[in-house]
Amino acid sequence: MNVDIIEEEENPMLHRTDVRFEVTHEEATPSRLSVRDSLAAKLNKDSKEVVVHELDTKFGMRTTVGYAKVYDSPGHARDVEQDYMLERNKIAADGEAEEAEEA
Numbered sequence: 001m002n003v004d005i006i007e008e009e010e011n012p013m014l015h016r017t018d019v020r021f022e023v024t025h026e027e028a029t030p031s032r033l034s035v036r037d038s039l040a041a042k043l044n045k046d047s048k049e050v051v052v053h054e055l056d057t058k059f060g061m062r063t064t065v066g067y068a069k070v071y072d073s074p075g076h077a078r079d080v081e082q083d084y085m086l087e088r089n090k091i092a093a094d095g096e097a098e099e100a101e102e103a
Contacts, residue, residue: 001030002024003021004022005019007019008020015071015076017069018067018068019067019069022063022065023055023063024062025063032055032089035055035064036051040070048091049070049071049074049076051070051086053067053068069081077091
């Protein structure tokens with residue numbers, strides 16, 4: 001899987017960078033988590049700082065275009081993102097993060 005950044009836009013008010021990217025893949029459309037991990041590696045970020053919002057693969061094509069938000073820290077992601085989007089990207093919400101740290 002090869003990830004290419006198409007566009008990056010800084011959003012300092014929300015402590016993030018909005019990223020449009022293109023993924024070239026050999027098999028079926030890759031999972032959201034594998035794309036998130038590959039994008040995080042490409043941007044030298046922790047995978048918990050990357051929230052993939054959309055992945056769009058045209059029928060029969062081996063490229064997927066997507067949109068993600070790359071935060072300065074996982075805490076900023078938890079503060080801004082909705083719970084369902086955090087759950088899709090396997091990032092613990094505020095209460096769950098505190099429970100995990102205490103355990």
